[in-house]
Amino acid sequence: MSQPRSTGFLLTSPWILTFLLFWAFPVVYSLYMGFTDYRLLVEGYRWVGWENYRQLLSDPDFISSLKNTFIFVLGTIPVTTVIALALALLVNRQFKGRSLFRSAFFLPSITSMVVIALIFTSLYQRGGYVALLAEMVGQDPPVHGFLYDSGTALYSIMAMDVWMAVGYYMLIFLAGLKAIPDELYEAAEISGASSTRQFFSITLPLLRPVALFILVINCIKSFQVFVEVFVMTGGTFDTSTAVFFIFQEGLTGAFQIGYASAAAYVLFVLIAAFSALQFVLMRRRTGAW
Amino acid sequence: MRIATTVLFFAVLVLAQSAASETTLTWWQFWTDPTIRPVIASMVEEFEQANPDIKVELTDLTWSNGHEKIAIAFASGSGPDIVELGSDWIAQFAANNRLADISPDVAEELKEYDGWSMATYDDKIYGQPWILGTRVLFWNQDLLDRADLRDGFLPISWAHLDTASHRITDLGRDIYGWGSNTAEKHRLYKKFMPFFWSAGARVYTDSGGFCIVSSEPAVRALRFYKRLHDDCGYVANQRGIEDAFLDGKIGFIISGDWLLKRIEQEGHSLNFRTILIPGETQTEFKIGGRSFMGGEFLTINAASENKEAALKFVKFITSPENQLRFCKANKSANPSSKTAQSNDYFQNDPNLKTFIAQLNHAVHPPVDPDWVFIESELEKAVESVLFENAGPGAALLDARINIAKLKEK
Numbered sequence: 001m002s003q004p005r006s007t008g009f010l011l012t013s014p015w016i017l018t019f020l021l022f023w024a025f026p027v028v029y030s031l032y033m034g035f036t037d038y039r040l041l042v043e044g045y046r047w048v049g050w051e052n053y054r055q056l057l058s059d060p061d062f063i064s065s066l067k068n069t070f071i072f073v074l075g076t077i078p079v080t081t082v083i084a085l086a087l088a089l090l091v092n093r094q095f096k097g098r099s100l101f102r103s104a105f106f107l108p109s110i111t112s113m114v115v116i117a118l119i120f121t122s123l124y125q126r127g128g129y130v131a132l133l134a135e136m137v138g139q140d141p142p143v144h145g146f147l148y149d150s151g152t153a154l155y156s157i158m159a160m161d162v163w164m165a166v167g168y169y170m171l172i173f174l175a176g177l178k179a180i181p182d183e184l185y186e187a188a189e190i191s192g193a194s195s196t197r198q199f200f201s202i203t204l205p206l207l208r209p210v211a212l213f214i215l216v217i218n219c220i221k222s223f224q225v226f227v228e229v230f231v232m233t234g235g236t237f238d239t240s241t242a243v244f245f246i247f248q249e250g251l252t253g254a255f256q257i258g259y260a261s262a263a264a265y266v267l268f269v270l271i272a273a274f275s276a277l278q279f280v281l282m283r284r285r286t287g288a289w
Numbered sequence: 290m291r292i293a294t295t296v297l298f299f300a301v302l303v304l305a306q307s308a309a310s311e312t313t314l315t316w317w318q319f320w321t322d323p324t325i326r327p328v329i330a331s332m333v334e335e336f337e338q339a340n341p342d343i344k345v346e347l348t349d350l351t352w353s354n355g356h357e358k359i360a361i362a363f364a365s366g367s368g369p370d371i372v373e374l375g376s377d378w379i380a381q382f383a384a385n386n387r388l389a390d391i392s393p394d395v396a397e398e399l400k401e402y403d404g405w406s407m408a409t410y411d412d413k414i415y416g417q418p419w420i421l422g423t424r425v426l427f428w429n430q431d432l433l434d435r436a437d438l439r440d441g442f443l444p445i446s447w448a449h450l451d452t453a454s455h456r457i458t459d460l461g462r463d464i465y466g467w468g469s470n471t472a473e474k475h476r477l478y479k480k481f482m483p484f485f486w487s488a489g490a491r492v493y494t495d496s497g498g499f500c501i502v503s504s505e506p507a508v509r510a511l512r513f514y515k516r517l518h519d520d521c522g523y524v525a526n527q528r529g530i531e532d533a534f535l536d537g538k539i540g541f542i543i544s545g546d547w548l549l550k551r552i553e554q555e556g557h558s559l560n561f562r563t564i565l566i567p568g569e570t571q572t573e574f575k576i577g578g579r580s581f582m583g584g585e586f587l588t589i590n591a592a593s594e595n596k597e598a599a600l601k602f603v604k605f606i607t608s609p610e611n612q613l614r615f616c617k618a619n620k621s622a623n624p625s626s627k628t629a630q631s632n633d634y635f636q637n638d639p640n641l642k643t644f645i646a647q648l649n650h651a652v653h654p655p656v657d658p659d660w661v662f663i664e665s666e667l668e669k670a671v672e673s674v675l676f677e678n679a680g681p682g683a684a685l686l687d688a689r690i691n692i693a694k695l696k697e698k
Contacts, residue, residue: 041385146523236472253661
């Protein structure tokens with residue numbers, strides 16, 4: 001018995017070592033760092049207890065970045081989920097060019113975020129296509145462009161994010177749709193159930209595990225929004241998010257590793273709480289899975 | 290056979306001995322542009338040929354993560370022997386004992402180079418000035434002509450700049466008098482500070498070091514900057530402003546020597562001129578404006594075991610001849626060497642000459658390890674005035690209070 005076990009350890013040891021060294025250790029160490037005043041260039045550090053956490057709660061920049069993160073999460077997740085489901089239902093039907101549409105919708109999610117962010121930066125600028133579109137429908141675009149206005153910058157980034165993400169979640173919904181047995185629909189049709197009734201009584205309940213997966217994954221991803229903000233606005237015009245704040249505090253300027261670690265743990269607790277809430281809510285509706 | 294073995298043994302011994310006595314310097318630098326990188330490499334080769342006992346390992350950094358990489362390397366004790374640092378970073382590294390004090394080694398060269406004050410912290414010099422950087426005013430002569438500002442019109446004062454910018458803006462749709470930076474971190478304040486300094490404002494008092502960023506001249510400067518921004522501004526990031534300027538849409542922009550390089554490289558036929566930053570009042574016989582000054586410095590790691598060789602290399606790279614080579618290849622207009630500055634290459638080109646002249650009328654931010662915070666507070670103040678219509682006085686007062694709080698800690 002001992003030989004297979006040791007062989008197993010030996011074979012998995014590269015992964016275990018990598019996990020311990022590059023994942024587990026930084027996670028634990030950053031928790032410790034969050035209770036110190038460690039700055040990268042300063043020799044030595046002091047244990048400051050909860051001081052970093054107290055300071056964070058009164059730091060207007062952190063509060064603002066958390067607010068923006070919540071706007072981002074609450075604004076993009078429902079929209080992304082609904083559009084992804086709608087697209088999945090659409091491309092699940094039989095029609096000519098279906099594969100082309102599937103590929104087209106999925107394409108943005110495999111393109112580099114930086115590339116997409118740069119393209120959208122151009123689209124959103126003064127005199128860009130989005131401004132022209134707004135003028136065509138009788139709306140005055142922001143004078144200096146969508147990304148240079150506190151009222152529109154964050155929402156513009158959110159819109160781009162939704163556009164980019166829907167294809168990926170569409171594919172997951174599509175897999176969920178394929179897993180629903182055709183017999184259920186046949187039985188419903190024989191019973192005279194309308195398409196709407198079939199959707200609400202068969203499709204939606206059976207897609208709930210997939211929906212939960214999408215909600216949790218999208219939630220974690222949205223809480224961690226960074227690249228878009230970094231590339232498109234650099235956190236200006238009220239677009240700084242929690243991860244951007246952590247990056248700024250820890251990896252630029254004064255390199256306040258201790259303070260940034262504390263902020264990272266606040267974000268970690270928020271993501272964990274939000275994910276747990278989603279599990280509870282979904283479980284309450286469906287019973288234990 | 291025995292003789293051959295003995296010869297081989299001694300040969301190996303000699304080789305090992307020569308390898309052991311060879312010094313290897315590590316140098317981290319930021320110049321990766323294809324026009325300048327080969328010149329850097331050739332300078333290194335020449336140095337190695339002249340100093341066969343010294344080898345130099347060159348590592349390229351990028352502006353996007355260079356600061357972070359240097360900080361992490363120094364913190365982990367694996368920093369290079371020589372590192373190129375921007376002037377804003379020197380105090381931060383010097384205050385934390387990461388850089389070698391080179392004051393005694395450069396005492397005889399103080400008169401030859403400009404920019405020492407940017408590398409001086411606590412009366413000690415921590416970096417050798419290499420390539421400096423300042424900003425001047427660029428204008429589109431065709432737009433000035435269309436706005437009927439001929440007869441040798443020169444924007445030498447704020448009033449001139451204001452009048453000309455408004456008249457150019459009045460030329461019609463999609464034409465702007467002034468290129469105004471959006472809220473870009475580390476850039477916006479560099480555009481405001483020339484007005485701040487030109488009005489006579491300062492960040493700290495000369496004695497006592499009290500923050501005075503909300504002084505009356507500072508408020509006046511921000512009010513004027515806001516007026517240009519609101520009435521005549523084409524607002525974009527630095528690249529966007531320069532694009533629009535090169536497209537002939539903007540009358541005036543403040544920019545650096547990189548724009549000259551871009552105009553030449555991309556073959557733009559723009560009819561442009563450069564002039565010193567205008568002063569607050571008209572001063573025909575006296576230059577009243579003050580521009581922003583920064584620069585690149587070669588610094589030596591305090592923990593380096595090869596300080597002597599490193600200093601030799603730093604002096605070689607920053608020598609007047611090598612600065613001239615560098616500037617010609619990179620189209621840079623701001624060598625720190627005065628000998629290089631007086632070369633015909635700069636003096637015979639009106640635009641390069643403007644930059645050289647501006648160096649003598651430029652101010653650099655205080656050499657302060659907390660400058661990153663101060664800069665951020667100033668940028669927040671300017672941003673809130675330009676984009677959220679905060680009052681200049683109130684915004685600068687907030688900045689002053691926050692900076693004072695930081696200094697109390």
